[in-house]
Amino acid sequence: xxxxxxxxxxxxxxxxxxxxxxxxxxxxxxxxxxxxxxxxxxxxxxxxxxxxxxxxxxxxxxxxxxxxxxxxxxxxxxxxxxxxxxxxxxxxxxxxxxxxxxxxxxxxxxxxxxxxxxxxxxxxxxxxxxxxxxxxxxxxxxxx
Ligand code: DQA
Numbered sequence: 096x097x098x099x100x101x102x103x104x105x106x107x108x109x110x111x112x113x114x115x116x117x118x119x120x121x122x123x124x125x126x127x128x129x130x131x132x133x134x135x136x137x138x139x140x141x142x143x144x145x146x147x148x149x150x151x152x153x154x155x156x157x158x159x160x161x162x163x164x165x166x167x168x169x170x171x172x173x174x175x176x177x178x179x180x181x182x183x184x185x186x187x188x189x190x191x192x193x194x195x196x197x198x199x200x201x202x203x204x205x206x207x208x209x210x211x212x213x214x215x216x217x218x219x220x221x222x223x224x225x226x227x228x229x230x231x232x233x234x235x236x237x238x239x
Contacts, residue, residue: 096137096237099162099188100129100226102144103151103170103179109195117195120223132227136234148172148179155182163237164215165190166229173198173208180209189236191229194219 102122105112110121120128126142133140141162143154151172158165165188172179173194183190190210197220198205211217216232218225 096163096234097139097141097161098133098230098233099154099158099165100126100140100142101151101154101165101167101169102142103168103172104146104148105170106168107144107146118222125223125226128223129226129230132230136230138230138234140230148176152178152182155179155186158188159186162188164188164233166193166226166233167191167210168193168195168226169208169210173210174204176209180213183210184213189215189233191215191233192217192219193225193229195222195225196220 107122109117109125110119122144129140129142145151145154165183167190169176169179192208192210192214199219216229218228221228
């Protein structure tokens with residue numbers, strides 16, 4: 096099983112960015128943790144981060160025929176991007192939407208996601224462990 100892990104805008108700033116909301120781990124720490132967990136599960140992963148919507152869309156398109164599943168934290172694009180939703184649907188790859196923070200306990204504009212209704216699962220508020228739970232869920236689905 097191969098999983099693409101996508102980090103959207105501003106997630107390169109983790110560790111510096113609002114640590115009270117997003118924690119103190121950097122994106123490199125999170126990617127290392129994902130790689131360790133994935134290898135325990137016998138899953139291969141590729142992590143990708145961009146601050147640019149078009150680059151995220153291009154990366155999603157490249158997953159067609161390559162990735163069995165996608166784990167995506169779309170950052171602020173969660174709440175704005177029809178194009179990101181369309182890209183995910185265009186490749187027909189199941190995806191899990193992850194948010195470090197609990198978006199439902201925050202500003203009302205964060206309560207709507209353009210991705211959630213089509214996601215296999217949504218994990219919000221579990222911090223960096225959300226990515227690990229997503230790996231577990233996708234790996235369990237594959238073997239069940
Ligand atoms: C986020 C939540 C979004 O509302 C925000 O714009 C982010 C990060 C999260 O991981 O909690 O950039 O996706």
